[in-house]
Amino acid sequence: MVSKISLQKAAEKADAIMLSTMSSVQPALNWVHDGSTDGGCGEYTIDGKKTGSVTRRTAVMTIVSEARRGSLLGVVERHWKKQGYTITSMNTSKEFPAINARTPEDFRMSVLVGGKGQFFFSVVTPCFIESEVAPPKTNANGTPFEGPKVPDPSVHSDFWSANTPPPSPSP
Numbered sequence: 001m002v003s004k005i006s007l008q009k010a011a012e013k014a015d016a017i018m019l020s021t022m023s024s025v026q027p028a029l030n031w032v033h034d035g036s037t038d039g040g041c042g043e044y045t046i047d048g049k050k051t052g053s054v055t056r057r058t059a060v061m062t063i064v065s066e067a068r069r070g071s072l073l074g075v076v077e078r079h080w081k082k083q084g085y086t087i088t089s090m091n092t093s094k095e096f097p098a099i100n101a102r103t104p105e106d107f108r109m110s111v112l113v114g115g116k117g118q119f120f121f122s123v124v125t126p127c128f129i130e131s132e133v134a135p136p137k138t139n140a141n142g143t144p145f146e147g148p149k150v151p152d153p154s155v156h157s158d159f160w161s162a163n164t165p166p167p168s169p170s171p
Helices: 007-023 066-082
Strands: 002-006 031-033 037-046 049-060 086-091 098-102 108-113 119-124 127-129
Touching: 002 007, 007 049, 007 066, 007 108, 007 119, 007 127, 037 127, 066 086, 066 098, 066 108
Parallel strands: 002 127
Antiparallel strands: 031 049, 037 049, 049 119, 049 127, 086 098, 098 108, 108 119
8 A cells, every 4th residue: 555645754653653552561661762764665656756664663671571571562462452453463482472463554563572582663654655754753761872783671670570470460
């Protein structure tokens, strides 16, 4: 699907999806923006204009213990479903679990657990008219980092870093 809105507007929508997702997690996570990339959409054009897509990424700097990873994935999955997004796939790997979803407008999201249990989120836009794309304007709540590689998670949370699973909800 190709839309007539600009890639900048699509990036802003991706940022809103990311912020909504990150804000749905309580207690709050410490997170930072990771690289934002854009790419072409093959030979798709609209009124003779090239089209492209944007990927927005965040990295969680909170240490999420192995015992709490499933809980965090569950919070994200429930939030996405509540927003009307479709879960398109799940990787239930104990070491590197992941969830992929999409919006009705075909924005595609993922959350995955990488090395050292670090959580990474991404939102990829569908194809839109190419335009300049500004960096995300949403405020991360982690300390920005310098360099090409996101550092390992280093922020302790009494809840997310705990080595015991959270209590089961009461009936």
